[in-house]
Each structure stands twice: as C-alpha cells, then as structure tokens.
Amino acid sequence: MKKTIVLYFKGASKDQPIVYRLSRDFNLTFNILKAKISPDEDGLMVLELTGDEKDYNAGIEYLKGCDIVIEPIERDVSRIEEKCLHCGMCTTMCPTYALDVNRETMEIIFDASKCIGCGACVKICPPRAMVINL
Ligand code: SF4
Ligand code: SF4
Incomplete structure (x- = not known):
C-alpha cells in the first residue's frame, strides 16, 4: 500500500x-x-x-x-476567491505548487489539479479563504 x-x-x-x-x-x-x-x-x-x-x-x-x-490526504480543498488577499502565505506551505505566484500580476494562483489535499494552506490562511470540502 x-x-x-x-x-x-x-x-x-x-x-x-x-x-x-x-x-x-x-x-x-x-x-x-x-x-x-x-x-x-x-x-x-x-x-x-x-x-x-x-x-x-x-x-x-x-x-x-x-x-x-x-x-x-484524501480531502478536496478549494479557495473562496472573494476572501483571498493574495498575501502569499499559503505558497510557502504548499508541497505541490498548487498555490503559486503569478509574477506578472503578483496574484496567487490556485491550480486545483495540482492539489493533493494536505490542508497545510487551510491552517495558515489568515482570512480562511482555503477550505476543506467535507
Ligand atoms: S494565504 Fe489565503 S489569503 Fe493569502 S494568498 Fe493564500 S489563499 Fe489567499
Ligand atoms: S491543500 Fe495542500 S496541496 Fe492543496 S493547495 Fe493547500 S497546501 Fe497546496
């Protein structure tokens, strides 16, 4: 296994x-x-x-x-777009670069296809924009 x-x-x-x-x-x-x-x-x-x-x-x-x-790691994680402040804190924790900086706009991009559901961003996100879907 x-x-x-x-x-x-x-x-x-x-x-x-x-x-x-x-x-x-x-x-x-x-x-x-x-x-x-x-x-x-x-x-x-x-x-x-x-x-x-x-x-x-x-x-x-x-x-x-x-x-x-x-x-x-078996969870589905998503982002509430209107809550995200693009502070970038989640990018320091994300193991798969599902959360990464767009260097042109300096916005934080969330690519759900790369997310393995570890939940690290959920714990660190100040406005609770990252959520686990139960
Ligand atoms: S930590 Fe939260 S508010 Fe900051 S960029 Fe990531 S998702 Fe957005
Ligand atoms: S749950 Fe884990 S893999 Fe998915 S975006 Fe958050 S930190 Fe990255």
Whole structure:
C-alpha cells in the first residue's frame, strides 16, 4: 500500500529520527514531499509511505507515540476567491505548487489539479479563504 500523510510536530517531537525509524523498524519506504521544521516553530512534513498494511499501521502507531499529529490526504480543498488577499502565505506551505505566484500580476494562483489535499494552506490562511470540502 501507498499513502500520503501530513505530520504536524510540536515541541520535542521535532527532534526524533522518525524517518529513519519508519524505514529501519517498520520496513516502510518514504518520500518526503515537503518538510518545514525549524527550532522555534511547530513543524510540518508531507510524507508518502509505501509498505505492507501491517507495517504501515505499526509505523503510524509509532508516530502517534511520538506525539505527532497525523492527517491523511484524501480531502478536496478549494479557495473562496472573494476572501483571498493574495498575501502569499499559503505558497510557502504548499508541497505541490498548487498555490503559486503569478509574477506578472503578483496574484496567487490556485491550480486545483495540482492539489493533493494536505490542508497545510487551510491552517495558515489568515482570512480562511482555503477550505476543506467535507
Ligand atoms: S494565504 Fe489565503 S489569503 Fe493569502 S494568498 Fe493564500 S489563499 Fe489567499
Ligand atoms: S491543500 Fe493547500 S497546501 Fe495542500 S496541496 Fe492543496 S493547495 Fe497546496
């Protein structure tokens, strides 16, 4: 099986060798699609994991034990155009460049076909222009 998940780190959870452990102890192959981790802030990582179901579930339990919040990527995300201020904050988080700057107009373009539904932009958008469609 292959799944893409978003990991949200707080405090000491950022210091753990989680990718190494997922590979060594749970036989999972990983692909880091995005990582934004700094000493002073909460961190985020978008991770694609491949392995058998038993190992995947064990790996997820290990991550939960590290006090990491995990969200699967299976959601439909859209933008409420009239709310967007084109501040650009979402472009720093988007792992797939679904949100990107048009250098000519300096507007932020949302290309839904590139969106993998990670939800990172939803959390960071000041006017709540990015929304998850339930
Ligand atoms: S963070 Fe929100 S308001 Fe700012 S450019 Fe992105 S969608 Fe628009
Ligand atoms: S949910 Fe937002 S941050 Fe994630 S891929 Fe889609 S547009 Fe980018």
